[in-house]
Amino acid sequence: MLFLLPPSETKLDGGSGMSGLDLASLSFPQLSEVRRDVTDRLLALSSDREAMMSGLKLGPRLADEVERNRRVESSPTMPALARYTGVLFDPVGVDELDETGWRWAHQHVAVHSALFGLVRAGDPIPAYRLSHDSRLPVASLRSTWSDSVASVLADVVESGEFVVDLRSEGYVALGPAPCPGSVFVRVVSDASGRRRALNHFNKKSKGLLVGRLLQDRPELAGLDDLLAWARRAGIVLEPSAEGELVLVSESLLGDPGQTTGTGPIR
Numbered sequence: 001m002l003f004l005l006p007p008s009e010t011k012l013d014g015g016s017g018m019s020g021l022d023l024a025s026l027s028f029p030q031l032s033e034v035r036r037d038v039t040d041r042l043l044a045l046s047s048d049r050e051a052m053m054s055g056l057k058l059g060p061r062l063a064d065e066v067e068r069n070r071r072v073e074s075s076p077t078m079p080a081l082a083r084y085t086g087v088l089f090d091p092v093g094v095d096e097l098d099e100t101g102w103r104w105a106h107q108h109v110a111v112h113s114a115l116f117g118l119v120r121a122g123d124p125i126p127a128y129r130l131s132h133d134s135r136l137p138v139a140s141l142r143s144t145w146s147d148s149v150a151s152v153l154a155d156v157v158e159s160g161e162f163v164v165d166l167r168s169e170g171y172v173a174l175g176p177a178p179c180p181g182s183v184f185v186r187v188v189s190d191a192s193g194r195r196r197a198l199n200h201f202n203k204k205s206k207g208l209l210v211g212r213l214l215q216d217r218p219e220l221a222g223l224d225d226l227l228a229w230a231r232r233a234g235i236v237l238e239p240s241a242e243g244e245l246v247l248v249s250e251s252l253l254g255d256p257g258q259t260t261g262t263g264p265i266r
Helices: 029-046 049-055 064-070 099-108 141-158 200-216 223-233
Strands: 002-005 109-113 117-120 163-165 182-189 196-198 237-239 244-248
Touching: 002 200, 029 049, 029 064, 029 117, 029 141, 049 064, 099 109, 099 200, 109 200, 117 141, 141 163, 182 200, 200 223, 200 244, 223 237
Parallel strands: 002 109, 002 163, 163 182, 182 244
Antiparallel strands: 109 117, 182 196, 237 244
């Protein structure tokens, strides 16, 4: 089973100190050609500071992100799951993972990067700035990535691996997962007795879910196994519409529906 996460805009600096990005070392080698193309276009854009800030929608306080991108091929790397920070990734608890935990994570957790496409948890990547809606020269990221990522996910499913899609809809557009063979997870609040979609706590709930999986490291052959594990763990994860699951946030983090805006499920 493969749990597919969106990336985070925020990332740690630093890394192993070993020099440079090695695209050939990343998982899913079918994406190598597109990775090279997107990296080259990002580097070309970074030669024009103002154009990059506009294309990446960066304000003056984020001007240092241009320098990050200029150094993307030579800056230190670290495992992808450790590189990303923020509301989703902080609860994952990578600092607590031992060698066995990292092996499980690398096998079962992937992140969908706008720069590198799909990367597994342990793949070494540098710090960078690029989002699903960033504008690079030549073509949109959606048209660049969509067919290639969708093809890789179809291969994953064809190999017998079930995909649990925890991405935001912006990243789903950069490469949808096939159905059947995958489920899309929506996070809801049930605090008032009526399930409603969440905004901010959407990300935190997904991070906590992956953190619990990394703690338990269950054997998951299919969707029924995942749902059974969730019940044993006290996590409310249930089928909803076809090809979708709902994750009830209170079963992971208390009562976020009382502290943040909600909206109806669509």
